[in-house]
Amino acid sequence: MTEPAFPPIDLEVPAHEHAKRLRAGDYTARALAEATLARAHAQEPALHAYIAFTDHEALAQADEADARLASGDAGPLTGIPIAIKDLISTRGVPTTAGSRMLDGFTPIIDATVTARLRTAGAVLVGKANLDEFAMGSSTEHSAFGPTRNPWDLERVPGGSSGGSAATVAARGVPLALGTDTGGSIRQPAALCGILGLKPTYGRVSRFGVVAFASSLEQVGPFGLDAEDVGNLLGAIAGLDECDSTTAPMPVPDYAAGLERGLEGLRVGVPDALFAQGLEPGVAAAVEEAIVVIEANGATVTRGVELPTASAALPVYYLIAPSEASANLARYDGVKYGFSDLDGPSSVEEMSRTRGRGFGDEVKRRIMLGTYALSAGYYDAYYRKAQQVRTLIRGEFETAFGQYDLILTPTTPGVAFRLGEKTDDPLAMYLNDLFTIPANIAGIPAISMPCGFSEGLPVGLQLMARPFEEETLLRAAHGYAAVTDWHLRRPPPADQAGERP
Amino acid sequence: MALSTEDVRHIATLARIDLADDEVERMREQLSGILEHFETLAAIDTEGVAPTAQTFDLTNVEREDASREPAGRDDVLRNAPRKDGPYFRVRAVLD
Numbered sequence: 001m002t003e004p005a006f007p008p009i010d011l012e013v014p015a016h017e018h019a020k021r022l023r024a025g026d027y028t029a030r031a032l033a034e035a036t037l038a039r040a041h042a043q044e045p046a047l048h049a050y051i052a053f054t055d056h057e058a059l060a061q062a063d064e065a066d067a068r069l070a071s072g073d074a075g076p077l078t079g080i081p082i083a084i085k086d087l088i089s090t091r092g093v094p095t096t097a098g099s100r101m102l103d104g105f106t107p108i109i110d111a112t113v114t115a116r117l118r119t120a121g122a123v124l125v126g127k128a129n130l131d132e133f134a135m136g137s138s139t140e141h142s143a144f145g146p147t148r149n150p151w152d153l154e155r156v157p158g159g160s161s162g163g164s165a166a167t168v169a170a171r172g173v174p175l176a177l178g179t180d181t182g183g184s185i186r187q188p189a190a191l192c193g194i195l196g197l198k199p200t201y202g203r204v205s206r207f208g209v210v211a212f213a214s215s216l217e218q219v220g221p222f223g224l225d226a227e228d229v230g231n232l233l234g235a236i237a238g239l240d241e242c243d244s245t246t247a248p249m250p251v252p253d254y255a256a257g258l259e260r261g262l263e264g265l266r267v268g269v270p271d272a273l274f275a276q277g278l279e280p281g282v283a284a285a286v287e288e289a290i291v292v293i294e295a296n297g298a299t300v301t302r303g304v305e306l307p308t309a310s311a312a313l314p315v316y317y318l319i320a321p322s323e324a325s326a327n328l329a330r331y332d333g334v335k336y337g338f339s340d341l342d343g344p345s346s347v348e349e350m351s352r353t354r355g356r357g358f359g360d361e362v363k364r365r366i367m368l369g370t371y372a373l374s375a376g377y378y379d380a381y382y383r384k385a386q387q388v389r390t391l392i393r394g395e396f397e398t399a400f401g402q403y404d405l406i407l408t409p410t411t412p413g414v415a416f417r418l419g420e421k422t423d424d425p426l427a428m429y430l431n432d433l434f435t436i437p438a439n440i441a442g443i444p445a446i447s448m449p450c451g452f453s454e455g456l457p458v459g460l461q462l463m464a465r466p467f468e469e470e471t472l473l474r475a476a477h478g479y480a481a482v483t484d485w486h487l488r489r490p491p492p493a494d495q496a497g498e499r500p
Numbered sequence: 501m502a503l504s505t506e507d508v509r510h511i512a513t514l515a516r517i518d519l520a521d522d523e524v525e526r527m528r529e530q531l532s533g534i535l536e537h538f539e540t541l542a543a544i545d546t547e548g549v550a551p552t553a554q555t556f557d558l559t560n561v562e563r564e565d566a567s568r569e570p571a572g573r574d575d576v577l578r579n580a581p582r583k584d585g586p587y588f589r590v591r592a593v594l595d
Binding site: 104311336366384386388391 | 503513520534538540541542554555588590
């Protein structure tokens with residue numbers, strides 16, 4: 001066996017460190033892509049974080065990145081490997097949404113976020129696993145089988161962007177994109193011990209993202225630190241004429257203001273919002289984090305009132321399924337994807353296609369939404385939920401008059417066991433109790449690692465005013481400067497003998 | 501609010517989802533439980549409160565009315581389960 005010509009590439013470092021080393025010529029984007037793919041493939045039997053790898057595309061993109069690096073035309077993401085949640089369209093690469101319903105479907109367009117990553121020179125290594133149509137909090141609802149949590153392979157990584165979170169946490173890839181409709185970036189980030197950010201509604205284009213709940217969802221970044229999360233957000237954010245809900249505001253340089261840290265920030269803690277059902281180990285980690293945040297220049301006020309925010313869960317589970325029932329009406333077996341062609345009539349074919357193509361959770365939510373929108377129930381359910389949404393949004397607006405950030409735990413508990421909640425949809429929904437309010441109010445929120453309970457990561461959530469992602473990132477950067485939770489990594493998933 | 505089996509079958513018909521008998525019963529139990537949880541909303545006073553459909557108050561976003569190349573027809577049809585020349589093929593809708 002011959003010695004490698006270069007020392008092995010350190011895959012433990014964040015993306016901005018790879019960017020520096022690529023520019024310095026320590027290694028090529030091609031070598032980084034090969035090393036990353038080798039590790040991600042080796043971890044796959046244990047984690048199942050991917051629905052598909054895109055080795056061929058990745059190596060071609062890496063070669064292009066090397067050409068740009070050589071010519072001095074490289075940005076922070078040029079040559080950086082990235083995983084994309086398989087809800088996001090990739091031209092010429094099948095996109096499944098984690099569902100049998102999209103069998104055989106290959107997008108003829110790139111989502112705007114995919115196109116922007118290509119422009120930035122990022123290297124797409126694969127399509128990450130997810131709950132079917134992003135409906136779920138554990139990635140167990142994927143038609144392609146569950147992803148496992150790298151901290152404990154018997155536990156879920158969270159969801160719906162569980163594949164994206166698991167592969168970044170395992171250092172299989174330094175960056176990933178997810179989507180967040182009710183917590184689908186922040187909850188898996190918390191359960192896997194990494195950072196995840198849901199941008200303000202309208203900050204990032206949804207064009208080319210398989211639609212679930214159009215008024216709630218956003219695409220957002222996963223990473224190992226605030227600088228990486230900021231750089232990835234900066235690459236995908238901004239106005240898009242293909243999505244008329246995108247905001248015309250300029251996109252700031254999110255990495256620029258990080259050094260301001262926690263100094264002078266006013267943080268409000270709505271204790272009553274997370275009083276019920278919180279695991280003691282999670283509560284202890286969050287209390288400790290609050291002490292650290294206060295000791296490092298922020299002012300913390302307890303007992304902030306957000307009385308209606310506790311009703312965000314039922315509001316969400318009326319609005320999201322209602323929007324889903326309309327969005328998923330497009331899966332009729334005619335235009336693309338799975339089709340049951342054996343029905344006796346057109347309507348029968350459609351019903352059989354949908355009955356066989358959708359998984360249980362998706363059917364449940366379509367049914368729930370169809371019911372909430374049906375004659376006689378619209379006012380009592382859908383309209384009522386939208387009115388309560390107005391009240392919740394108003395409460396946040398009031399609170400943000402006094403505070404720059406609202407702090408909560410990201411989740412009520414740490415990662416649960418596979419199968420523990422699959423038979424009880426309501427227990428699964430309660431996972432999203434603290435993350436849902438930000439989607440209802442349309443505000444940005446981040447989850448960052450803040451400790452451990454039972455040997456599993458705990459996430460801290462910060463929420464900010466609309467379009468103040470910079471405040472979230474500087475706070476996360478400031479907290480990480482005085483703690484080392486974000487540096488803890490799970491045991492290697494590609495070496496079965498070394499698991500705890 | 502407890503749903504009946506007939507309610508579930510009616511919703512499934514509206515949603516165009518073919519459900520097996522055991523699915524109907526499971527769906528009835530689960531949806532009834534979820535709807536019961538939603539009854540907490542009824543206690544919230546929303547008299548005179550306007551509904552929020554989206555949180556970012558943009559209205560009437562316009563762009564220049566310029567024509568562009570559409571997606572290629574052949575590309576679109578490549579994903580179709582059943583086609584006939586340049587058309588999607590479907591069963592007769594009327595008897």
